[in-house]
Amino acid sequence: MRIPNAEYTDRPWRIHEFTQDFEVEDVWALPTPGGPDELARFVRGFTADDDEENSRFIIRNLFRLRWTLGRLLGWDKESQGLGHRVQTIRGRLPADLRDGPRGPDFESVPFIAVYQTDTEYVAELANRMVHTLMHIGWVPDQKGMYYAQMTSLWKPNGLLGHAYRTGGKPFRRVLVYPQLLRAIGKNWPQYT
Template sequence: MRLPNTAHTEHPWRIHELTADFSVEDVWAFRTPGAGPDEFPTMLAAMRTAGGLAKQTWPVRLLFAVRWKLGALLGWDNPRAGVGVRVASLRGRLPRDLCDVPRGQDNDTMPLKAIYELGMESARELANKTVHTVMHLGWAQGANGDHELRMAVLVKPNGWFGRLYMAAIAPFRYLIVYPALTRQWERAWRGRNDLAAQHGERG
């Protein structure tokens, strides 16, 4: 479910300390029935166990495959355009009290790299020739009293081309990517105990 930008900007998230020069592109809520205030780590674990892009529907996988192919052909994803080269990582902006907190898990299949992970929020970033973007996940109380997962996408487009790029992909985000994420992440919450048990057996 899409939320107004104020659902992110008016909440006292720590990410605000790092992203004053970013704009809010999207804010989305995911239903987690019965969730309590301390279950953000449980939700993150369920999402990881449920799998990422490889477990998505074929339209989402196809969309990302086309995007990565275009990026390779046009040089959008050249390492020289990434975090630490074209733009500095937001980890360099962390206040002292966040410097030593857990960073979060990274792997080769996750293009967004961890900035920090706290008990109620986490943030990841990605940069290429089009944009420097942050995916912020937060745990907040919803209208029905349960806590829910909220995702905010924060962006700093790379010039006029970056702004055109963000406008061009907006329909794909709203019609394909976000609905698919909603189904995957809400299913992960509902099946969190079964997923954890299966993961434990495999381990």
Template sequence: MKLPNTAHTSRPWRIHEITPDFEVEDVWMLPTPGGPDAFPRLVSIMVSDAESDSFPQGAPFLVRCLWTARQKIGALCGLDGKEAAVGSRVPSLRDRLPSDLRRAKRGPDFTDVPLTSLYLLQDEWASEMANRTVHTVMHMGWVPDGSGGYRGQMAVLVKPNGRLGAAYMSAIKPFRSLIVVPALMRSIEREWRADGEQTHEPRYER
């Protein structure tokens, strides 16, 4: 379920310290009910989902078509090359981290998606990516659900790259909000339920 931006901005997340020039694109309640210590399980599932065939391959046909179209447009227009990535077009937000966050766990490595972890805390995880249109942060949090339990919350923060980036974000917003992200939420819910209440040794401990 989509939440108001204040669901993210009103919480004392550490990400606020390093993203004052970013905008909150959207905030989503994740269908991942659990106990106070279940956040590592969510992080593990998010990485597994990103690197498996469950999304977008397992998503509805329309989502797969949109995903494929975006990849083809990106290749044709040179939107996603290494020269536009974090560390090339824009510096990594790790350069902005205060000393205590630099000493914290960095978080899991992605292999099949262009996200790079920034830091991982007990209830908060942030990762970033960039292309020619935007510098993006995916922020995951673990929050009380108001009934004694907890759930995940995802916020997407963006810094568009000039007029091109602003136009791009405006163009894709309806597709993201109405089609792609809801499909992602359903995929996460399936993975969470399938994973059950097992206790996992977090894969990202290092």
């Protein structure tokens, strides 16, 4: 379920220390009820490629369509990505985060892990249009349980990047994220 941006901005996440130039796009509460020490389990399952899951199959194919369009239109050339057009935010990290665990990279989409703590996981992606970060926070609820909260942060690249962000927002909110949340809710109990 989509939740107010303040659910991310008002929390004392470490990511706030070095991402002031990124804009919060969306914040989502993920269906992952668990205990205080289960972020690592969630991240391992979330970043893994699960060929058996139907809803993840839909998401994977939506991303494949997007990456195919990106190749055809030149959006995803290596020269437009991390280490070329933009530098990874790993260079901005304080020493304790930079020297700590990165966490896993995604197996089926080109997000690269940046850092992982017991309460945060961050991955990033850059192309011709945007530099984007995915922040997963592990937060307590009012019942003493914990759940994952996913925040999308963006830094558009020029007018084309702003158009890409604005034009894709309804598609992401209506199709991509709801499918993703259904898949997470179904798969979360089996994550190891």
